[in-house]
Amino acid sequence: MLILEDGNYFKGYGFGSDKETIGEVVFNTGMTGYQESITDHSYNGQLLTFTYPLIGNAGINRDDHESVFPTTKAVIVKSFARRPSNWRSQMNLDEFLKEKEIPGLTGVDTRRLTKVIREHGAMKAILTDETEDIETLLERLRNTELDHDQVAQVSTTRPYVSPDKGKKVVVIDFGLKHSILNELNKRACHVTVMPYDTKAETILNLDPDGVMLTNGPGDPTDLPEVLNMIKEIQQKVPVFGICLGHQLIALANGAKTYKMNFGHRGFNHPVKEIATGKIAFTSQNHGYAVEAASIDPAFLRVTHTEINDGTVEGLRHRVHPVFSVQYHPDAAPGPHDAEDLFDQFTELMDSWKGGNLDA
Incomplete structure (x- = not known):
């Protein structure tokens, strides 16, 4: 579940790492370049939402990294390609996120999520597999201060x-x-x-x-x-x-x-x-x-x-x-x-x- 500090929440399916994470949720409108975006250190501390509905269809290759150790907090997609097709591909997105210990969320309405961010602004969010006590999670999220370093x-x-x-x-x-x-x-x-x-x-x-x-x-x-x-x-x-x-x-x-x-x-x-x-x-x-x-x-x-x-x-x-x-x-x-x-x-x-x- 992805819970935003304004009370909106989105249920989906986890992939990548299964760890819980808190950061600022933002969206990227690019139709391509997901590997470069995920490894861009400008996304440090952020939960990165892709507005394009299918992410990962070309897999992950060794040449398109923008950093060695990506620090994006999470990746949120409508759907990701489990079987990529590209001659340079070495692994799929799920395998890459597991390797880099980045959690992912799929199966959510990223159009609705993007509209919420556009209306209310980028905000804190928590990605967690605890889905029962939303109010407790929301309180913890609101009391969490994001990093300034x-x-x-x-x-x-x-x-x-x-x-x-x-x-x-x-x-x-x-x-x-x-x-x-x-x-x-x-x-x-x-x-x-x-x-x-x-x-x-x-x-x-x-x-x-x-x-x-x-x-x-x-x-x-x-x-x-x-x-x-x-x-x-x-x-x-x-x-x-x-x-x-x-x-x-x-x-x-x-x-x-x-x-x-x-x-x-x-x-x-x-x-x-x-x-x-x-x-x-x-x-x-x-x-x-x-x-x-x-x-x-x-x-x-x-x-x-x-x-x-x-x-x-x-x-x-x-x-x-x-x-x-x-x-x-x-x-x-x-x-x-x-x-x-x-x-x-x-x-x-x-x-x-x-x-x-x-x-």
Whole structure:
């Protein structure tokens, strides 16, 4: 049974791990990419509902993981494929969730569940096989406080290197997706991945050509210690922020963030580039956003907005070599419309070294 803190509950059949779990229930509108989504650390602490009715038909393969140890709290589907059919498949979804100790729930009306989340917002929920005393479970759920150290739970604790002979990029890991590293590797970048709480001095001592601030889970205001690091490095080296990295850049430059009602989670979000009017379909996974009215135009300008709700989707610093986007240009899964942002990052690093910056 899945019980939401507003009192709604859904009965279904368990698969995957049989452990009980509590977290924030959210929904993803993607028709594909379930493996990448489940292994995305931005879903740390969340019960992930797929709106597409059949999940798992291509199985699980070794190549499409976005992390080694996924931390999604649970997977909720209308139906999952017990017999996947794909030449790369190594196991089915049930076997994978058992291996990773992630509980699953199937046989529920995910359309109704999604409508509840859309109306009342993402909220706490408990997935349990105790189905008799709902009121006691509901009280326990409401008295449970969700974690505020989510980035610390998923960030690397030790630096590591993905070597190449190109530009030296330091990646600050707030819960990074492997696809971000893949895009940097495609461009021959020498990548050093550092923990989320690395000090500015340590980063700058590596003599990077640029710094990448990655995606990650949770509320960006839970990371006040990161803001001073960003304030310091942005004066001395190009910085590119993605998703949580975008929100942290905004906070470091005086803007505010807010919790969205149910967030953007899917691969079909249209984003407009203000300068050109170009529309890109994007992959997104975030429950917080930058408050447009809080942006100081003397320091930041908005470069992209979401077509459907006007959310701030991109920022560029007017003084320093810094830009960011709320969506995922690495597009795993999702459309590849925005991959050129990684090229823009490499061009920015070239311009910075050549002294030809134009904010």
